[in-house]
Each structure stands twice: as C-alpha cells, then as structure tokens.
Amino acid sequence: MIDPQRLEDYLGATLAGPALGDTPPGLADAVRYAVFPGGARVRPRLVMAVALANGDDQPGLTDAAAAAIELLHCASLVHDDLPAFDGASLRRGKPSVHVTFGQSLAILTGDALIVHAFKILGMVGAQAPDRLPALLSIVAGGVGMPGGIVAGQAWECEKNVELSQYQQAKTGALFAAATMAGAAAAGVDPNPWRTLGQCIGEAYQVADDLLDTNGDALTAGKPVGQDQSHDRPNAVQQLGRGKCTQRLRSLVEEALESIPSCPGEATLRTLIGQESEQFMKLALSRPAAA
Amino acid sequence: MIDPQRLEDYLGATLAGPALGDTPPGLADAVRYAVFPGGARVRPRLVMAVALANGDDQPGLTDAAAAAIELLHCASLVHDDLPAFDGASLRRGKPSVHVTFGQSLAILTGDALIVHAFKILGMVGAQAPDRLPALLSIVAGGVGMPGGIVAGQAWECEKNVELSQYQQAKTGALFAAATMAGAAAAGVDPNPWRTLGQCIGEAYQVADDLLDTNGDALTAGKPVGQDQSHDRPNAVQQLGRGKCTQRLRSLVEEALESIPSCPGEATLRTLIGQESEQFMKLALSRPAAA
Numbered sequence: 001m002i003d004p005q006r007l008e009d010y011l012g013a014t015l016a017g018p019a020l021g022d023t024p025p026g027l028a029d030a031v032r033y034a035v036f037p038g039g040a041r042v043r044p045r046l047v048m049a050v051a052l053a054n055g056d057d058q059p060g061l062t063d064a065a066a067a068a069i070e071l072l073h074c075a076s077l078v079h080d081d082l083p084a085f086d087g088a089s090l091r092r093g094k095p096s097v098h099v100t101f102g103q104s105l106a107i108l109t110g111d112a113l114i115v116h117a118f119k120i121l122g123m124v125g126a127q128a129p130d131r132l133p134a135l136l137s138i139v140a141g142g143v144g145m146p147g148g149i150v151a152g153q154a155w156e157c158e159k160n161v162e163l164s165q166y167q168q169a170k171t172g173a174l175f176a177a178a179t180m181a182g183a184a185a186a187g188v189d190p191n192p193w194r195t196l197g198q199c200i201g202e203a204y205q206v207a208d209d210l211l212d213t214n215g216d217a218l219t220a221g222k223p224v225g226q227d228q229s230h231d232r233p234n235a236v237q238q239l240g241r242g243k244c245t246q247r248l249r250s251l252v253e254e255a256l257e258s259i260p261s262c263p264g265e266a267t268l269r270t271l272i273g274q275e276s277e278q279f280m281k282l283a284l285s286r287p288a289a290a
Numbered sequence: 291m292i293d294p295q296r297l298e299d300y301l302g303a304t305l306a307g308p309a310l311g312d313t314p315p316g317l318a319d320a321v322r323y324a325v326f327p328g329g330a331r332v333r334p335r336l337v338m339a340v341a342l343a344n345g346d347d348q349p350g351l352t353d354a355a356a357a358a359i360e361l362l363h364c365a366s367l368v369h370d371d372l373p374a375f376d377g378a379s380l381r382r383g384k385p386s387v388h389v390t391f392g393q394s395l396a397i398l399t400g401d402a403l404i405v406h407a408f409k410i411l412g413m414v415g416a417q418a419p420d421r422l423p424a425l426l427s428i429v430a431g432g433v434g435m436p437g438g439i440v441a442g443q444a445w446e447c448e449k450n451v452e453l454s455q456y457q458q459a460k461t462g463a464l465f466a467a468a469t470m471a472g473a474a475a476a477g478v479d480p481n482p483w484r485t486l487g488q489c490i491g492e493a494y495q496v497a498d499d500l501l502d503t504n505g506d507a508l509t510a511g512k513p514v515g516q517d518q519s520h521d522r523p524n525a526v527q528q529l530g531r532g533k534c535t536q537r538l539r540s541l542v543e544e545a546l547e548s549i550p551s552c553p554g555e556a557t558l559r560t561l562i563g564q565e566s567e568q569f570m571k572l573a574l575s576r577p578a579a580a
Contacts, residue, residue, distance in 0.1 A: 021436035022455070027444035031435070079401065084393040103374040107397060108444045111369065114401060115434030118408040122426030129419040136412030136426070144405030145321070146311035154317035154398045165312070 002048045010063045011035060014120060030101040030109040034074045039092050043178040044070040049271055050182025050193060053264030064124040065181040068117035068139055075113035076149050078106055086226055093221045134184045142177025149174050156232055163233045167205045175201025192260040199255035206248045207283035209235040245284060252276040292338045300353045301325060304410060320391040320399040324364045329382050333468040334360040339561055340472025340483060343554030354414040355471040358407035358429055365403035366439050368396055376516055383511040424474045432467025439464050446522055453523045457495045465491025482550040489545035496538045497573035499525040542566040
C-alpha cells in the first residue's frame, strides 16, 4: 500500500530550513504555506501507486517524481488564484498565498515551486540516469506547452475554446504525467499508462465542475460558482447535470479498464476504485445550491 | 568561434509553430514575443563559449543548455516587468509582455518559458544521460531556491537585504549557471567554472546599476532610474560612481584570471575580454542624466 506519510516526509524535507538554506525568509515561508497542509495529494499518490504496482525498484526516484508533480500542482494553484486569473481568496480552507503574502511573493512562489520540482528530479536523477530523460519530458509535458496545465490555463484567455481540449490540458495532462511518471520511475514503458491518468484527470475535472455548480465553499475548500462568474468552460453548464454524472461514471469505468498488466494490478485497481468512489460521492451528493 | 545564428536557429525551432503544436495561440504568440528579438544573449553565448573551449563534443546538449538558460532569463524579465514588481512598460525597446498581452498571459508566459527550458533539457538528455543530472541541477540552481534569480527577485520583498547576496542571486547565479552548464554539457567538471560566471554576472549587475543611474531608456532598451523609484539596492547609490567603476574593472580582471585550463583557453580569454570591454564602455560612457 502507499504510505502517505512517505510523501509528506519527502516534501517536508525538501522544503525545510536546511534544504532551502539562504532562501529569502518571505519566499521560504510562502512556499511552505503553499504546500502545507496539502489537499488530497491525489496526483503524487497516483505516481506512487503506479510505481508500486510496477515494483518500485528506485523508491528515491519515485518520491522525487511524486513530489515534483505535487509541487507543480501547488504552483498552478498559487498562480491560478491570483487576481489576474480567479482572484480566489480561499484555497484549501485558508487565505490564498497572494492574500497572505502579497502578489509579488505569490508570483515568485509559483516560479520557485516550478523550478524546485525540476531541481528535485536533477538531484535524484544520478541514481538512475537512464530513466531521467523520460521522466523529465513527462513531467514537463504535463505542465508546459503545448498541452500541459499552463497551456490549459492559457485557454481561459482565448475566445474560442473546445471543452475537452481545455479540460485535458487544464487537468488531464498532469494526471497523465502522474501515472506515466510512476511507470517511468519504476523503469517500465510509460506510454501504456497515459490513458489511466487522462481518464482519472477528466473525471476529477467533471467532479470539480459539479462541485463548482452544486457544492459549497466549505466542502470544496475554495470559492464555488467560479466558472460561471469567470465565464469559464464548465461541463455542467455545457452538458447538464445528468449527462455529467453519466460521463463521470463512464470515465471511472474507462480508467479501471485501462490499467495495463503489471505485478500489482489487482491492488492498484482496488485502490483506484475506492478513491474514485469517494470523490464521486463528494461530487454527486450535494443538492443543487439555491 | 561561437556562431550566434546557431542559438537563434535553435530558439526559433523550439518555439516555432510545429514545436508548440496545439499551444493556445495567445500563449504561443506571447512566448515568442518574449524571446524574439533577443537582447545581447550574453548568458547563452557564455554557455556556448565555455562548451566550445572544452571541445563541445555534444553540441546538441550545448545548444539545449544555452537555450534553456536564455528562456529562463526571458521568463524572469517577463515576470520582473509585471506591475507587482517593476511595472516596467518597456523591454528590449518594445512594450513589455504584460502591456501587449495582458497580465494573465504575461504570468503564464513566464511559467511556460520556465517549463520549456527544462523540457528542452529532457529532450536532448537521452543523448548523454550521464551529463543530464548535473546539467539539470546547475540550471535549476541558477533560477530557484536558495540562491537563483527567483530568490534574487524575492530579496526585493525583504526589509533587510545585503547587497552582495542580493546581486549574486539576482544576476550572478544565472551567469554562474551559464559557465557551469557549458562545462557540464561538454562533459568536464563544472565547479572550476563557477567563479568566471559569478564575476561576469556581478560585473554585469554593476554595469546595469551604472546604466540605471546614468543611462537613458534608449541605450538601456528599458526604463532607467528604476532602482531608485522602487527603492531597490543599487551599487551606485550604495558605493558611489567612482568605487563602482573601480569594482567593475576589478571584476572583469578577476573573471579573466579565473578561466580554468582548457583546450580553448586563449580564444575564450580573448572573447570574454572583448565582450567585457564593450559593456564597460556602454556603462561608463554615459554622462549623468539630468
């Protein structure tokens, strides 16, 4: 089984005082504020689960890949919350980074987290240099151009957006990077693992859209109704609640069916099934808000 | 000799339409706007010069390292120009990215350039995987925490700043990364190459401070008097013009003396001497502005 404490310990160590050394204290504080306490840590747990299902013979590389994916996710949250985008004042149940530390440090916090993610990969890469190029390409692909989360956010600046392309970049790409990075860290071909991440990512996005239209800020840990107020593509508004619920269920099915043959296949399937049940319950149980 | 066109070709190809694929058009345009036409491209030319002086047996890796360093520099300019920092409306003689594309795309442009820099390294890393971990650590170290350019920018958010620590992070770190990356790309020990980069970087920073206090926007290609209006540490304000000029000359001397023994040592020394003369002339020739 995955040990969530293993990830927290790794993240804690890589952002602790000694690791950050002479970093300006404000930046160091803001970076830690952005990462702790975490949300569900779904993406890094996915990295670790896929690596574990494939033998996890280089746990140091797995930890670094998982942490890198989580730091990149945190960076995107910090920048997305800025007034230039969502202007969200609440994140993970507390004031967002720019509210607490100001916009300058919030921008730099995102930048620093992105760089730190790649730095971590470089630091452990020498343990298995043959796996590093693929891992680096996978992680960068999940975040950058053409179809990573930064590109996904940039679709919000465009007049004409196709919903599935937007969602794939905004959410699916980093989930796909997570499953593929788990495979690459364990030394197996990452490509067959792409569909699993994409399906879970799209399912999460649909669930998030349902929560944004039907949930409340307490459940979501962030403001709701954001898509409508920012005129952003939202699956519920485009397809309706019924079709979204159906789509959510079929994405989870597709995810489970896509799991490639591997030593830990059964355990991984059980784990993903349980997690999916939990987030489906959260997304579907709320009555429509008034 | 270094062929500057080789770098421009590489940058052009990695940011051309086919390479950026389905990137949202606004982001693709903004990213290219941030990189072309370039400034002096001092840092990537330093990468290439040091690699060349050491045999340059993996030119693909050298090109990627040089381009990565330049993209990271461009990213820092885009973010530094934002209203949350300098609020500079002019950069390299044209409106800055946020003026032309808006703040949202400017933030994303910086993010995308940072990620693209690391993506490039991953793409060529397979050519020489044994050199990739060091290269990655060097490049990330020049940009991130504790002492890279993002940390340097974050010192501007602190009340108590030591000038040399600030300048080393804000400018010296990426120059040190440039010389070290050139060595690492060519497969030689990068550490003896740190001093050269640090000295050139600090010299550039002092020259930039002189230009900011004495130059005009046309020569600088950006607004001047920024340090004073933003209450930022500036060597001229702290040490006076005379001591700064002296410091600039001694840094260039120190840089030239630090060049490690290598096959192309003489050519490299001549090149750095000539370039230093040029930027010293620019920084020292302007009369104090009214």
